[in-house]
Structure formats: C-alpha cells, structure tokens
Amino acid sequence: MEKTAHPALHKVRRIYFSRLPPPNFSHAMKLLGELAQLEVSVDTEDSCLSVRYDLSQHTLEVLEDLLVNHGHHLDNSLLHKIKRALIYHSESCILENLRAPSREQHLRSIYLSSAHSPEHRPNTEPADEYLDRL
Template structure:
C-alpha cells in the first residue's frame, strides 16, 4: 500500500439545523494535527484531508457528534458513510497484517500431507465389504 493510498480526502455533510455549524465544525477540526479542512457553506459540508494512519472518517465524525454537531442523516449519506468506514477499517487492518512468505505456508501443507495415510484405504469394516 502506497502513501497515496493512505491519503484521504473526504466530505463531511451536515444537516440544515442548527444553522451556522459548518464554520464551527471546520474550526474544531482544523485544530487537530495532521488534518486540513475547508468549509463549504453552499454544500453544508466540510472537506477534510488526512492520512489514514492518523485519522479515520469515523473517528472525525464521532468527535463532531460528541461536540454536538448534527451530521446529514439521509439514507444516501448513511450508506456512503458506512462504505467509507468499512473501506478505511479494512485498509487499516491490512496495514497491520504481516506478509507471510509463500514458502513457509507451503511447508505446513507438506508436513500435513506427509502425516496423512495414503493409498487405497477403505474404512468400511471387512464384514460389510464381504456381505452378500
């Protein structure tokens, strides 16, 4: 995963009420480190740009809601938000995942295969096999 994959630019949408919350929310987010913001009053949104190693959209939106800001809760916004949360969580999980060399994983299968009995082996009892 490259650094460009970890750099995110998102839009946080706000509800119409209470009015005037967009500049306050942008100011609140602007105080956080490793985050740039831009208020978009005409869209009732705040553009945020961040590195996934420092912030996630879910954490930023939770902070805003904890401070009393009201996010847009239309169905489309909820769906997009849930998808972004999932994608970012998956990317973070993949960052922490260690890469396993293929050779080591194959060795486990080879060892299991060597211990497994081979050949024509019928587990049916002899008296059932010869039943006529």
C-alpha cells in the first residue's frame, strides 16, 4: 500500500468478530483482499482482523458494512459499539474537513464577494446629509 501525503489519512484499525458463531476469517480475508489500497491480517487469538487503509479510499464503516452484508457477525459488546461509533464519527469529520476549502481560500472568497457588492464600492457622490450642511 502506498503512503499518503497526509499521515492522518493512513489508518490501522481492528475489526472484532463475535465469537459465536465462529468467524470465517478466510472468507473475510478474501472479501476484503479484493479491495484496492487495503492490507488485511488475521489475529485469531483476539478474534479480529487488522486492516490498514487510506482514508481517502475506504472507511471503517464501509468495510464493516461489507462484512455484515456478507453474513459476518461483528462483536456488538457495548465497548466495541462505542469505539466503532467514535471511529465512524472521527473518520467522517476528517473527510468533511478535507473537502472544506482552506481558511485562506474562504477568506479570499469573502473579500472578493464583498469587494464586488454595490454597498462596499466607494461612493464618489456626496451623501445627502453633507449636502444639507452646505
């Protein structure tokens, strides 16, 4: 797998399976192994798969949904549900932030739009209140 330019996009996660029914690691490895930019290894002692991926290509949520849709049973203990939800949220925030324009681009667009609006253009005509004083 190629290294990404931004280290925050390179993720190593563990996908925990339910112990009952016994997980079919060979099927899960084959299923995930078909995906590009993804490395998979098995830890049968902890009943999990270790996956390395680029966040611009995959998310943990999509990988786990793929496994569940193909009949695999993930560990649904409270601790793993909380960890999973936190990872899903953090990965979605990272991806959303990457899609957002940079601060400089955002400020530049604000200044340009305000410079082109009629109320911010310099007025060469004297205001009526100044004319009344004369």
